Amino acid sequence: xxxxxxxxxxxxxxxxxxxxxxxxxxxxxxxxxxxxxxxxxxxxxxxxxxxxxxxxxxxxxxxxxxxxxxxxxxxxxxxxxxxxxxxxxxxxxxxxxxxxxxxxxxxxxxxxxxxxxxxxxxxxxxxxxxxxxxxxxxxxxxxxxxxxxxxxxxxxxxxxxxxxxxxxxxxxxxxxxxxxxxxxxxxxxxxxxxxxxxxxxxxxxxxxxxx
Amino acid sequence: xxxxxxxxxxxxxxxxxxxxxxxxxxxxxxxxxxxxxxxxxxxxxxxxxxxxxxxxxxxxxxxxxxxxxxxxxxxxxxxxxxxxxxxxxxxxxxxxxxxxxxxxxxxxxxxxxxxxxxxxxxxxxxxxxxxxxxxxxxxxxxxxxxxxxxxxxxxxxxxxxxxxxxxxxxxxxxxxxxxxxxxxxxxxxxxxxxxxxxxxxxxxxxxxxxxxxxxxxxxxxxxxxxxxxxxxxxxxxxxxxxxxxxxxxxxxxxxxxxxxxxxxxx
Amino acid sequence: xxxxxxxxxxxxxxxxxxxxxxxxxxxxxxxxxxxxxxxxxxxxxxxxxxxxxxxxxxxxxxxxxxxxxxxxxxxxxxxxxxxxxxxxxxxxxxxxxxxxxxxxxxxxxxxxxxxxxxxxxxxxxxxxxxxxxxxxxxxxxxxxxxxxxxxxxxxxxxxxxxxxxxxxxxxxxxxxxxxxxxxxxxxxxxxxxxxxxxxx
Numbered sequence: 142x143x144x145x146x147x148x149x150x151x152x153x154x155x156x157x158x159x160x161x162x163x164x165x166x167x168x169x170x171x172x173x174x175x176x177x178x179x180x181x182x183x184x185x186x187x188x189x190x191x192x193x194x195x196x197x198x199x200x201x202x203x204x205x206x207x208x209x210x211x212x213x214x215x216x217x218x219x220x221x222x223x224x225x226x227x228x229x230x231x232x233x234x235x236x237x238x239x240x241x242x243x244x245x246x247x248x249x250x251x252x253x254x255x256x257x258x259x260x261x262x263x264x265x266x267x268x269x270x271x272x273x274x275x276x277x278x279x280x281x282x283x284x285x286x287x288x289x290x291x292x293x294x295x296x297x298x299x300x301x302x303x304x305x306x307x308x309x310x311x312x313x314x315x316x317x318x319x320x321x322x323x324x325x326x327x328x329x330x331x332x333x334x335x336x337x338x339x340x341x342x343x344x345x346x347x348x349x350x351x352x
Numbered sequence: 353x354x355x356x357x358x359x360x361x362x363x364x365x366x367x368x369x370x371x372x373x374x375x376x377x378x379x380x381x382x383x384x385x386x387x388x389x390x391x392x393x394x395x396x397x398x399x400x401x402x403x404x405x406x407x408x409x410x411x412x413x414x415x416x417x418x419x420x421x422x423x424x425x426x427x428x429x430x431x432x433x434x435x436x437x438x439x440x441x442x443x444x445x446x447x448x449x450x451x452x453x454x455x456x457x458x459x460x461x462x463x464x465x466x467x468x469x470x471x472x473x474x475x476x477x478x479x480x481x482x483x484x485x486x487x488x489x490x491x492x493x494x495x496x497x498x499x500x501x502x503x504x505x506x507x508x509x510x511x512x513x514x515x516x517x518x519x520x521x522x523x524x525x526x527x528x529x530x531x532x533x534x535x536x537x538x539x540x541x542x543x544x545x546x547x548x549x550x551x552x553x554x555x556x557x558x559x560x561x562x563x564x565x566x567x568x569x570x571x572x573x574x575x576x577x578x579x580x581x582x583x584x585x586x587x588x589x590x591x592x593x594x595x596x597x598x599x600x601x602x603x604x605x606x607x608x609x610x611x612x613x614x615x616x617x618x
Numbered sequence: 619x620x621x622x623x624x625x626x627x628x629x630x631x632x633x634x635x636x637x638x639x640x641x642x643x644x645x646x647x648x649x650x651x652x653x654x655x656x657x658x659x660x661x662x663x664x665x666x667x668x669x670x671x672x673x674x675x676x677x678x679x680x681x682x683x684x685x686x687x688x689x690x691x692x693x694x695x696x697x698x699x700x701x702x703x704x705x706x707x708x709x710x711x712x713x714x715x716x717x718x719x720x721x722x723x724x725x726x727x728x729x730x731x732x733x734x735x736x737x738x739x740x741x742x743x744x745x746x747x748x749x750x751x752x753x754x755x756x757x758x759x760x761x762x763x764x765x766x767x768x769x770x771x772x773x774x775x776x777x778x779x780x781x782x783x784x785x786x787x788x789x790x791x792x793x794x795x796x797x798x799x800x801x802x803x804x805x806x807x808x809x810x811x812x813x814x815x816x817x818x
Contacts, residue, residue, distance in 0.1 A: 155707060155710060156707075159706070163711055164717060182715075184707060187667065187679070188685050188686040188689070190663050190668075191660070191686025194657060194690070218643065218645075219646070221643065222649055222650045226654050230653075230654045230658065237658060242658075246651065249622075249651050251622065253622075253629065253644060253648035256626045256629045256630070256644075259801045262801030263801070265793065279779055279780065282787060285787065286788050286791065290787070290792060313788060315746045316784050318753065319752070319781050320757050320783075322750070323754055323760075323761070323781075324785065325724050327761050329721070329728075332716055333721065336720075
């Protein structure tokens, strides 16, 4: 029995069935299929919720490895990470309003979340200085378009010259539209091709691709 | 100039951002069409209408989206529009708490369960959004606080996308696309976005499928101006002005240096 | 608030100074809180959307819970094959939903939007219409890789490249707005904690 269940054809069958059901439901109004699709979608949502822990499990394994191997200048931080994580999780599962969890969520998580995301502000400034050179016509168009958008977004653009926000608005609402529309269209083509290949069993990456 | 230590640049931009907070510029902000459309839409709504506040952005993006979120929620409450909140980010409780603190009318003027509800977190990405479009009750069995959905009178009016009059997706990624595909194209529900600046990639859908878009902190400042209550968005625009000007100067200087270097080599 | 300020400065010590122990401490604290929040929120969601129906007698919800737990066999080589079943469901459902949505909104919708004539036909509207239509057609021609970009195909694809650069330049400009807004938010909070500017 487990030999049959291990076969990749079983996996591909389930993937194709689930995907086919979703597409059939969209194009044909068959109540039984609609009901079954609703149930399967609910299952997918609940499975996705449980999948959140998978990434965390990997991280726990990684840091446990560091602690076991006493990785230089890392293992102490791994001890802190795992200890803090376990304490917060236990307290959070018991009572999210308890001071340790509540305080960590409000002051540690909030500030660090914003701070780490904001780090990229430094990098983009450095990139603007070091990388944006008008080496070719394409690069020049990119830089000019970017600068016009900057002057459209910042009120100082209008203060310098009233034409900047008008030009910037044109770039945003007309100039970039063709290119963005193409990227959207082409992404859809890629998604459909990849999706159909997945449902037909030609793409195996998601399940490891082995028997 | 090219050999300047990166840390000098980083300190430079850090200090530059401090200046406008100490000496505000107070530059006027012109409201764009993409923002005005949302304002006009909410102005036509009232106590019989239901708006969905879908949180698809984390705490990390608050600096960009918090002014818009708060301004739009203030407008909804002023128009007495009913509000359903749900989201797809694990830290969204903080976002909801922040909105409730910033818009106290949600607890003083509105009654929870009748005028607004917070349904909680949902995993599943596009699958969840598609499922919610057809059957909300199949997904949510209780709100965030454990109250069964049958006991929430507002949710007895919300069974699918057809019962929502306006979707407001607070977005830092692709959820706007999911709502366009499954709520707007699928069910005809108007969809608007309160997004970070990079969400302009969804402008090709405007106005056919995306009725309005508040673009980053600028969108927030514009909306604050429209509702007549200035806030964090307006204050932050001075820092945006100064930082953008510095970036432009830096790009110009870098390119001048590049041109001069090329001429010397020739 | 002093805690958040200290953690912010510890994080920025990485860019403003160098990789410090303070930065590493902040980094690992962030990871720990993120993981804990994810576990707690996932549990709360399961309680209200899965355990509650089971408690009310709808035992069909046991199936997705069991399937979801099977995912945790992924790290173990001998039983890894079991985790493919829940993955198959998630991938199948997600793929089916994505395909059915993409056709109408991303393909048909975009083409219709590109060819829809302006409602108020001022000269500027006509110019904008033809500009964005030509931009769309030429940019799309650039992505045709089955034919070499030579001869008659050379000029449209070249124009297409320029149109794509226009779009990407606009994206870059908006990215700067985003990044600078994020950074200014942190600067604002630091100034408030230090009492240099008032809390509002």
